Amino acid sequence: MAKTMKKFLRHTFFVFILAWAAGFILASIFHTTAVLTELTKIDVSIGFSDWLFMIRQDLLGxxxxxxxxxxxxxxxxxxxxxxxxDRIYSRRTESAPFPTRLALFSLAGAVSFGIMLMAMQPILNVTLIAGARSLAGLLAQCLAGLIAGCVFAYLGNKFKAKT
Known part of the structure; x- marks a missing residue:
């Protein structure tokens, strides 16, 4: 039993890291793209290699x-x-079906990104992520959270199927 629990926790951590990486990488790329797009609107010339360099710098920064x-x-x-x-399905004989888990974790990822970004404004008195200052930018950040939730549900489901 302890071995199964250790394996479960190790796998959950691994799945979480992959979901976080997907969410962070996409959020960072969406942020950089939004900022650079705004610069091109005011006739700043940015070459493809500059785009790639700035995406890399933002990922690291x-x-x-x-x-x-x-x-x-x-x-x-x-x-x-x-x-x-767990609470909803605790009294049922079956566990939550994959489509339900996928929908709920995806929604959780998207909503959590929205809440996170809206909470930064009053706490820091600045929109920390410049790429989220417009509605399109905010929605792009939430999309990154949604995809992170999809990754978490999908990879977590693959583990459940094996045990």
Whole structure:
């Protein structure tokens, strides 16, 4: 039993890291793209190699701050979602079906990114992620959270199927 629990926790951590990485990488790329797109609107010429360089720099530069904030946000969102799933399905003989888990974790990822970004404004008195200042940018960030939730549900389901 302890061996199974250790394996489960190790796998859950691995799945979480992959989901976080997907969410962070996409959020960072969406942020950079939004900022560079706004610059091109005011006739700033940015070459393809510059785009790639700035995406790389933002990935590295945002990792210690935005990356950590995203990790905490997703950990809370996924924990709460799993708790709710366990509560809802505790009296049933079957566990939550994959489409339900996929929908709930995806929604949790998207909503948690939205809450995270909206909470930064009053706390820091600045929109930390410039790429989220427009509605399109905010929705792109939420899409990154949604995809992180999809990754978490999908990879978590693959583990459940094996045990």
């Amino acid at each position: 945002l990792l210690p701050t935005y990356g950590v904030i995203i990790a905490v946000t997703l950990a809370l969102a996924f924990f709460i979602t799993q708790y709710l799933i």
